Amino acid sequence: MLVTRDYCVTMARYNAWQNKQLRDAFEALSDAELRKERKAFFGSIFKTANHILWADRMWMYRLGIGDAPEGDHLSLTPTPAVWAGERYKTDARLIAWAEKLDTVDLKGDVVWRSVMADRDFTHPFDLCVSALFNHQTHHRGQIHAMLTAAGATAPVTDLLFMPEEGPWL
Structure with missing residues:
Protein backbone atom coordinates (compact mmCIF):
# COMPACT_ATOMS: atom_id res chain seq x y z
CA MET A 1 0.00 0.00 0.00
CA LEU A 2 1.34 3.41 -0.91
CA VAL A 3 0.53 5.83 1.88
CA ARG A 38 -33.57 8.65 11.12
CA LYS A 39 -33.28 4.87 10.75
CA ALA A 40 -29.60 5.24 9.88
CA PHE A 41 -26.95 2.82 11.08
CA PHE A 42 -26.33 4.83 14.27
CA GLY A 43 -29.78 6.40 14.37
CA SER A 44 -29.32 10.14 14.32
CA ILE A 45 -27.07 12.75 12.76
CA PHE A 46 -25.62 13.58 16.18
CA LYS A 47 -24.97 9.96 17.19
CA THR A 48 -23.21 9.37 13.87
CA ALA A 49 -21.09 12.50 14.39
CA ASN A 50 -20.14 11.28 17.87
CA HIS A 51 -19.26 7.86 16.47
CA ILE A 52 -16.90 9.39 13.90
CA LEU A 53 -15.19 11.53 16.54
CA TRP A 54 -14.86 8.56 18.90
CA ALA A 55 -13.47 6.31 16.15
CA ASP A 56 -11.03 9.01 14.97
CA ARG A 57 -9.69 9.27 18.50
CA MET A 58 -9.50 5.50 18.84
CA TRP A 59 -7.53 5.19 15.58
CA MET A 60 -5.33 8.12 16.59
CA TYR A 61 -4.65 6.39 19.92
CA ARG A 62 -3.71 3.17 18.13
CA LEU A 63 -1.41 5.17 15.84
CA GLY A 64 0.24 6.93 18.79
CA ILE A 65 -1.30 10.35 18.12
CA GLY A 66 -3.35 10.87 21.29
CA ASP A 67 -5.27 9.38 24.16
CA ALA A 68 -7.97 6.75 23.83
CA PRO A 69 -11.50 8.13 23.89
CA GLU A 70 -13.55 7.66 27.01
CA GLY A 71 -17.21 6.82 27.08
CA ASP A 72 -19.65 5.44 24.59
CA HIS A 73 -19.08 5.99 20.89
CA LEU A 74 -22.60 7.33 20.33
CA SER A 75 -22.65 9.75 23.25
CA LEU A 76 -19.02 10.89 23.45
CA THR A 77 -20.07 14.55 23.61
CA PRO A 78 -23.31 15.74 25.25
CA THR A 79 -24.17 18.66 22.94
CA PRO A 80 -23.50 19.82 19.40
CA ALA A 81 -21.50 22.78 20.78
CA VAL A 82 -19.22 20.47 22.77
CA TRP A 83 -18.93 18.17 19.76
CA ALA A 84 -17.87 21.14 17.58
CA GLY A 85 -15.10 22.12 19.99
CA GLU A 86 -13.82 18.57 20.41
CA ARG A 87 -14.04 17.96 16.66
CA TYR A 88 -11.97 21.10 16.00
CA LYS A 89 -9.26 20.05 18.50
CA THR A 90 -9.11 16.52 17.12
CA ASP A 91 -8.86 17.72 13.52
CA ALA A 92 -6.08 20.18 14.44
CA ARG A 93 -4.13 17.38 16.16
CA LEU A 94 -4.52 15.12 13.11
CA ILE A 95 -3.28 17.84 10.72
CA ALA A 96 -0.31 18.62 12.96
CA TRP A 97 0.61 14.92 13.06
CA ALA A 98 0.36 14.52 9.30
CA GLU A 99 2.46 17.61 8.59
CA LYS A 100 5.31 16.27 10.76
CA LEU A 101 5.39 12.76 9.26
CA ASP A 102 8.47 11.17 7.76
CA THR A 103 8.27 8.14 5.48
CA VAL A 104 9.66 5.89 8.20
CA ASP A 105 6.78 6.91 10.51
CA LEU A 106 4.37 5.08 8.21
CA LYS A 107 6.15 1.73 8.46
CA GLY A 108 5.69 -1.13 10.90
CA ASP A 109 2.62 -2.70 12.40
CA VAL A 110 -0.14 -1.53 14.67
CA VAL A 111 -1.19 -4.03 17.32
CA TRP A 112 -4.34 -3.58 19.39
CA ARG A 113 -7.08 -5.42 21.21
CA SER A 114 -10.64 -4.77 20.12
CA VAL A 115 -13.09 -5.01 22.99
CA MET A 116 -16.03 -5.08 20.57
CA ALA A 117 -14.56 -7.93 18.50
CA ASP A 118 -12.98 -9.57 21.57
CA ARG A 119 -9.74 -10.28 19.74
CA ASP A 120 -6.29 -8.98 18.96
CA PHE A 121 -5.37 -7.38 15.64
CA THR A 122 -2.10 -6.67 13.86
CA HIS A 123 -2.10 -4.68 10.63
CA PRO A 124 0.43 -2.57 8.74
CA PHE A 125 0.63 1.02 9.96
CA ASP A 126 -0.13 2.48 6.54
CA LEU A 127 -3.24 0.31 6.17
CA CYS A 128 -4.48 1.55 9.55
CA VAL A 129 -3.93 5.16 8.44
CA SER A 130 -6.04 4.43 5.37
CA ALA A 131 -8.70 2.83 7.58
CA LEU A 132 -8.86 6.00 9.70
CA PHE A 133 -9.51 8.24 6.70
CA ASN A 134 -11.83 5.75 4.97
CA HIS A 135 -13.96 5.35 8.09
CA GLN A 136 -14.45 9.11 8.38
CA THR A 137 -15.53 9.43 4.77
CA HIS A 138 -17.90 6.47 4.97
CA HIS A 139 -19.87 7.76 7.94
CA ARG A 140 -19.82 11.39 6.81
CA GLY A 141 -21.61 10.11 3.71
CA GLN A 142 -24.35 8.83 5.99
CA ILE A 143 -24.56 12.24 7.68
CA HIS A 144 -24.73 13.87 4.26
CA ALA A 145 -27.74 11.74 3.37
CA MET A 146 -29.44 12.49 6.69
CA LEU A 147 -28.83 16.24 6.32
CA THR A 148 -30.31 16.15 2.83
CA ALA A 149 -33.34 14.22 4.08
CA ALA A 150 -33.76 16.80 6.88
CA GLY A 151 -33.90 19.58 4.28
CA ALA A 152 -30.57 21.04 5.36
CA THR A 153 -27.76 22.12 3.09
CA ALA A 154 -25.31 19.22 3.02
CA PRO A 155 -21.59 19.85 2.64
CA VAL A 156 -19.68 19.75 -0.62
CA THR A 157 -17.86 16.44 -0.30
CA ASP A 158 -15.82 16.06 -3.47
CA LEU A 159 -12.12 15.98 -2.65
CA LEU A 160 -11.36 17.84 -5.87
CA PHE A 161 -13.37 20.86 -4.61
CA MET A 162 -11.35 21.19 -1.40
CA PRO A 163 -9.77 24.65 -1.22
CA GLU A 164 -6.08 24.59 -2.12
CA GLU A 165 -5.36 26.93 0.76
CA GLY A 166 -6.86 26.80 4.23
CA PRO A 167 -8.42 27.44 6.52
CA TRP A 168 -9.53 23.84 6.73
CA LEU A 169 -10.54 24.04 10.35
Whole structure:
Protein backbone atom coordinates (compact mmCIF):
# COMPACT_ATOMS: atom_id res chain seq x y z
CA MET A 1 0.00 0.00 0.00
CA LEU A 2 1.34 3.41 -0.91
CA VAL A 3 0.53 5.83 1.88
CA THR A 4 2.76 8.89 1.97
CA ARG A 5 3.12 12.00 4.09
CA ASP A 6 1.44 13.99 1.29
CA TYR A 7 -1.52 11.61 1.27
CA CYS A 8 -1.88 11.96 5.04
CA VAL A 9 -1.68 15.76 4.91
CA THR A 10 -4.25 15.92 2.12
CA MET A 11 -6.64 13.57 3.89
CA ALA A 12 -6.22 15.27 7.29
CA ARG A 13 -6.98 18.62 5.68
CA TYR A 14 -9.92 17.11 3.79
CA ASN A 15 -11.25 15.66 7.04
CA ALA A 16 -11.01 19.05 8.77
CA TRP A 17 -12.65 20.83 5.82
CA GLN A 18 -15.51 18.33 5.85
CA ASN A 19 -15.99 18.67 9.59
CA LYS A 20 -15.95 22.47 9.37
CA GLN A 21 -18.83 22.19 6.92
CA LEU A 22 -20.63 19.80 9.27
CA ARG A 23 -20.23 22.24 12.16
CA ASP A 24 -21.83 24.94 9.98
CA ALA A 25 -24.64 22.60 8.91
CA PHE A 26 -25.32 21.54 12.50
CA GLU A 27 -25.68 25.18 13.59
CA ALA A 28 -28.52 25.57 11.08
CA LEU A 29 -30.49 22.68 12.62
CA SER A 30 -32.24 22.45 15.95
CA ASP A 31 -30.99 20.10 18.62
CA ALA A 32 -34.13 18.02 18.08
CA GLU A 33 -33.39 17.67 14.34
CA LEU A 34 -29.79 16.61 15.07
CA ARG A 35 -30.97 13.99 17.55
CA LYS A 36 -34.00 12.77 15.58
CA GLU A 37 -34.07 9.02 14.87
CA ARG A 38 -33.57 8.65 11.12
CA LYS A 39 -33.28 4.87 10.75
CA ALA A 40 -29.60 5.24 9.88
CA PHE A 41 -26.95 2.82 11.08
CA PHE A 42 -26.33 4.83 14.27
CA GLY A 43 -29.78 6.40 14.37
CA SER A 44 -29.32 10.14 14.32
CA ILE A 45 -27.07 12.75 12.76
CA PHE A 46 -25.62 13.58 16.18
CA LYS A 47 -24.97 9.96 17.19
CA THR A 48 -23.21 9.37 13.87
CA ALA A 49 -21.09 12.50 14.39
CA ASN A 50 -20.14 11.28 17.87
CA HIS A 51 -19.26 7.86 16.47
CA ILE A 52 -16.90 9.39 13.90
CA LEU A 53 -15.19 11.53 16.54
CA TRP A 54 -14.86 8.56 18.90
CA ALA A 55 -13.47 6.31 16.15
CA ASP A 56 -11.03 9.01 14.97
CA ARG A 57 -9.69 9.27 18.50
CA MET A 58 -9.50 5.50 18.84
CA TRP A 59 -7.53 5.19 15.58
CA MET A 60 -5.33 8.12 16.59
CA TYR A 61 -4.65 6.39 19.92
CA ARG A 62 -3.71 3.17 18.13
CA LEU A 63 -1.41 5.17 15.84
CA GLY A 64 0.24 6.93 18.79
CA ILE A 65 -1.30 10.35 18.12
CA GLY A 66 -3.35 10.87 21.29
CA ASP A 67 -5.27 9.38 24.16
CA ALA A 68 -7.97 6.75 23.83
CA PRO A 69 -11.50 8.13 23.89
CA GLU A 70 -13.55 7.66 27.01
CA GLY A 71 -17.21 6.82 27.08
CA ASP A 72 -19.65 5.44 24.59
CA HIS A 73 -19.08 5.99 20.89
CA LEU A 74 -22.60 7.33 20.33
CA SER A 75 -22.65 9.75 23.25
CA LEU A 76 -19.02 10.89 23.45
CA THR A 77 -20.07 14.55 23.61
CA PRO A 78 -23.31 15.74 25.25
CA THR A 79 -24.17 18.66 22.94
CA PRO A 80 -23.50 19.82 19.40
CA ALA A 81 -21.50 22.78 20.78
CA VAL A 82 -19.22 20.47 22.77
CA TRP A 83 -18.93 18.17 19.76
CA ALA A 84 -17.87 21.14 17.58
CA GLY A 85 -15.10 22.12 19.99
CA GLU A 86 -13.82 18.57 20.41
CA ARG A 87 -14.04 17.96 16.66
CA TYR A 88 -11.97 21.10 16.00
CA LYS A 89 -9.26 20.05 18.50
CA THR A 90 -9.11 16.52 17.12
CA ASP A 91 -8.86 17.72 13.52
CA ALA A 92 -6.08 20.18 14.44
CA ARG A 93 -4.13 17.38 16.16
CA LEU A 94 -4.52 15.12 13.11
CA ILE A 95 -3.28 17.84 10.72
CA ALA A 96 -0.31 18.62 12.96
CA TRP A 97 0.61 14.92 13.06
CA ALA A 98 0.36 14.52 9.30
CA GLU A 99 2.46 17.61 8.59
CA LYS A 100 5.31 16.27 10.76
CA LEU A 101 5.39 12.76 9.26
CA ASP A 102 8.47 11.17 7.76
CA THR A 103 8.27 8.14 5.48
CA VAL A 104 9.66 5.89 8.20
CA ASP A 105 6.78 6.91 10.51
CA LEU A 106 4.37 5.08 8.21
CA LYS A 107 6.15 1.73 8.46
CA GLY A 108 5.69 -1.13 10.90
CA ASP A 109 2.62 -2.70 12.40
CA VAL A 110 -0.14 -1.53 14.67
CA VAL A 111 -1.19 -4.03 17.32
CA TRP A 112 -4.34 -3.58 19.39
CA ARG A 113 -7.08 -5.42 21.21
CA SER A 114 -10.64 -4.77 20.12
CA VAL A 115 -13.09 -5.01 22.99
CA MET A 116 -16.03 -5.08 20.57
CA ALA A 117 -14.56 -7.93 18.50
CA ASP A 118 -12.98 -9.57 21.57
CA ARG A 119 -9.74 -10.28 19.74
CA ASP A 120 -6.29 -8.98 18.96
CA PHE A 121 -5.37 -7.38 15.64
CA THR A 122 -2.10 -6.67 13.86
CA HIS A 123 -2.10 -4.68 10.63
CA PRO A 124 0.43 -2.57 8.74
CA PHE A 125 0.63 1.02 9.96
CA ASP A 126 -0.13 2.48 6.54
CA LEU A 127 -3.24 0.31 6.17
CA CYS A 128 -4.48 1.55 9.55
CA VAL A 129 -3.93 5.16 8.44
CA SER A 130 -6.04 4.43 5.37
CA ALA A 131 -8.70 2.83 7.58
CA LEU A 132 -8.86 6.00 9.70
CA PHE A 133 -9.51 8.24 6.70
CA ASN A 134 -11.83 5.75 4.97
CA HIS A 135 -13.96 5.35 8.09
CA GLN A 136 -14.45 9.11 8.38
CA THR A 137 -15.53 9.43 4.77
CA HIS A 138 -17.90 6.47 4.97
CA HIS A 139 -19.87 7.76 7.94
CA ARG A 140 -19.82 11.39 6.81
CA GLY A 141 -21.61 10.11 3.71
CA GLN A 142 -24.35 8.83 5.99
CA ILE A 143 -24.56 12.24 7.68
CA HIS A 144 -24.73 13.87 4.26
CA ALA A 145 -27.74 11.74 3.37
CA MET A 146 -29.44 12.49 6.69
CA LEU A 147 -28.83 16.24 6.32
CA THR A 148 -30.31 16.15 2.83
CA ALA A 149 -33.34 14.22 4.08
CA ALA A 150 -33.76 16.80 6.88
CA GLY A 151 -33.90 19.58 4.28
CA ALA A 152 -30.57 21.04 5.36
CA THR A 153 -27.76 22.12 3.09
CA ALA A 154 -25.31 19.22 3.02
CA PRO A 155 -21.59 19.85 2.64
CA VAL A 156 -19.68 19.75 -0.62
CA THR A 157 -17.86 16.44 -0.30
CA ASP A 158 -15.82 16.06 -3.47
CA LEU A 159 -12.12 15.98 -2.65
CA LEU A 160 -11.36 17.84 -5.87
CA PHE A 161 -13.37 20.86 -4.61
CA MET A 162 -11.35 21.19 -1.40
CA PRO A 163 -9.77 24.65 -1.22
CA GLU A 164 -6.08 24.59 -2.12
CA GLU A 165 -5.36 26.93 0.76
CA GLY A 166 -6.86 26.80 4.23
CA PRO A 167 -8.42 27.44 6.52
CA TRP A 168 -9.53 23.84 6.73
CA LEU A 169 -10.54 24.04 10.35
